[in-house]
Amino acid sequence: MTFADFIMFAVRLLAGTGVFLVGVHLLTSNIEQLATGKIKELFGKTAGKRFVNVGIGAASTALIQSSGVTTVLIVGFVNVGIMNLYQATAMIMGANIGTTVTAQIAALSAFPITTYIQILIFIGIMMNIACKSENSKKTGLILAGLGLIFIGLSLMSDAMKVNRNAIQNIFETVTNPLLLFLIGILLTALVQSSSATTSVLIAMSVAGLRIGTGRNEILFIILGTNIGSCVTALMSSITAGTNAKRAGLIHLLFNTFGSVIFFILLICMPSFMDFTFRRWFSAAATQIAMFHTFFNVTCTLLFLPLCNVFVKVSEILIKEKKSDMPETYLDERMLSSASLAISQLEKEMLLLSDIAMAAFRTAYQSFKTKDKSLIAPTKEQIRHANFTYHSIVNYLIRLSAQSKLSEERSISNIHNNVGDVMRIAEIADNFTKYTQTSIDENLCFSESGEKEISEMVQCIEKLYLLTRQIIIEKDPGMLSPIDQIENKIDSFRQKLIDNHIERLNLGKCKPECSGVFINLVSNLERLGDHLTYIAYTVKE
Numbered sequence: 001m002t003f004a005d006f007i008m009f010a011v012r013l014l015a016g017t018g019v020f021l022v023g024v025h026l027l028t029s030n031i032e033q034l035a036t037g038k039i040k041e042l043f044g045k046t047a048g049k050r051f052v053n054v055g056i057g058a059a060s061t062a063l064i065q066s067s068g069v070t071t072v073l074i075v076g077f078v079n080v081g082i083m084n085l086y087q088a089t090a091m092i093m094g095a096n097i098g099t100t101v102t103a104q105i106a107a108l109s110a111f112p113i114t115t116y117i118q119i120l121i122f123i124g125i126m127m128n129i130a131c132k133s134e135n136s137k138k139t140g141l142i143l144a145g146l147g148l149i150f151i152g153l154s155l156m157s158d159a160m161k162v163n164r165n166a167i168q169n170i171f172e173t174v175t176n177p178l179l180l181f182l183i184g185i186l187l188t189a190l191v192q193s194s195s196a197t198t199s200v201l202i203a204m205s206v207a208g209l210r211i212g213t214g215r216n217e218i219l220f221i222i223l224g225t226n227i228g229s230c231v232t233a234l235m236s237s238i239t240a241g242t243n244a245k246r247a248g249l250i251h252l253l254f255n256t257f258g259s260v261i262f263f264i265l266l267i268c269m270p271s272f273m274d275f276t277f278r279r280w281f282s283a284a285a286t287q288i289a290m291f292h293t294f295f296n297v298t299c300t301l302l303f304l305p306l307c308n309v310f311v312k313v314s315e316i317l318i319k320e321k322k323s324d325m326p327e328t329y330l331d332e333r334m335l336s337s338a339s340l341a342i343s344q345l346e347k348e349m350l351l352l353s354d355i356a357m358a359a360f361r362t363a364y365q366s367f368k369t370k371d372k373s374l375i376a377p378t379k380e381q382i383r384h385a386n387f388t389y390h391s392i393v394n395y396l397i398r399l400s401a402q403s404k405l406s407e408e409r410s411i412s413n414i415h416n417n418v419g420d421v422m423r424i425a426e427i428a429d430n431f432t433k434y435t436q437t438s439i440d441e442n443l444c445f446s447e448s449g450e451k452e453i454s455e456m457v458q459c460i461e462k463l464y465l466l467t468r469q470i471i472i473e474k475d476p477g478m479l480s481p482i483d484q485i486e487n488k489i490d491s492f493r494q495k496l497i498d499n500h501i502e503r504l505n506l507g508k509c510k511p512e513c514s515g516v517f518i519n520l521v522s523n524l525e526r527l528g529d530h531l532t533y534i535a536y537t538v539k540e
Helices: 003-043 052-064 067-079 085-099 100-110 120-130 134-162 164-171 177-191 194-206 217-228 229-235 242-268 284-317 332-336 340-367 372-399 405-440 447-473 478-505 510-534
Strands: none
Touching: 003 120, 003 194, 003 405, 052 067, 052 085, 052 284, 052 478, 067 242, 067 332, 085 100, 085 242, 085 284, 100 134, 100 194, 100 284, 120 134, 120 447, 120 478, 134 194, 164 177, 177 194, 177 284, 194 217, 217 242, 217 284, 242 284, 284 372, 332 340, 332 372, 340 372, 340 405, 340 447, 405 510, 447 510, 478 510
């Protein structure tokens, strides 16, 4: 092979690889956007059963066509507490099975049918141009991605066929199992896809090329790809919480132990490929794809009973650390799917409302008991609420930039809701001022006035519990009792002011108390209004 021939070979090979990776990206990203909402539902129905979790992990990955995406989602779910490590371990094992589907698709390139599959590019692009529905456009890009995968594989195979003899002479010299194993790890870590590396090996087999003696050598590379595929999840877990880091480590441990066991098996059985897959399947591409599936299924069956052991080992290696960071349900990984991100935002909004209401309760207790020492804790809770509020708003802005028209209403509702929640925090801040004024001016309220305020606060507590419930259950039927309590709070305001004026006339209350009392009652009525506004977003 001359230098000019080598350059042409490299260009064709890289062009084919580029087309293949573009196809994989189109296929993965668009299926991910269409499917992650359904995947979330699947993840939520595991019922703690290991085989169910494995099946969900496998089905999700087969659907998305990327174990990396599924594992990153799993790490994200563990990070925000949607699933525990035991569930995640079984799902990661299932994801390894699901990722072999890509290799099975690539193996079809060994058959004449692939020529007709390439027409999917034209069909898919025309769908994307002509259709108005976002889902139809994404479906078109999925079809185009599938077609590009086969064109990329075809380009790679053609490039190898042209220089088959020269390339074969190079590959025949690589027989060291450990070197081949490391090549598989490095190549996969570089492209962050075991499916891509395996598909390149399949393209080589279609071109008639073999590695080493043509026996077990190619299998060592495939074993390495399984360890290299852990890079995506490990990188994803670096900035996440302790349990998310453990999920990434479990993925690495599972793939490493499985690969090492099979590595030893292949060393001890040099003719493994000849006695098994070469005897069972005629096409070399199918042999590689079937081994990839066999390896992952076997490892899953072998290690599934040891899920608890993997979790314990991860807990020993990665200790729990106390963090000064406040609790949050927001995770960067969820931004790739609006449905998942919106679900997490709703949880974060409830967390914010709990913080704001806790600030209100502390502020009210401070006013009720004239305890100045409770003002500082109230201020700290309000600062916490402000921090959470700004985190939500920043997350909403990033989500809005990539959301669809159908999702804008949900995003707008959350934006309005967090604004209403922050009004509660502001009311808590107002109460600290009333407390300070009452202490500084030595104001005393009548027993009946304090009792009426307490009854109004109890109504607000009931309204908050109902509002929280309706946001979680999304049941518009609960709006009727909310209206009843809100009307009661409104009538309380007028009743309390009328009663206060009557006490003033009878000399039971001092006039200097009026400013604080009337403003306080008005703030309580406003708090009820904001809770009602939040509840009514469910109807929209």
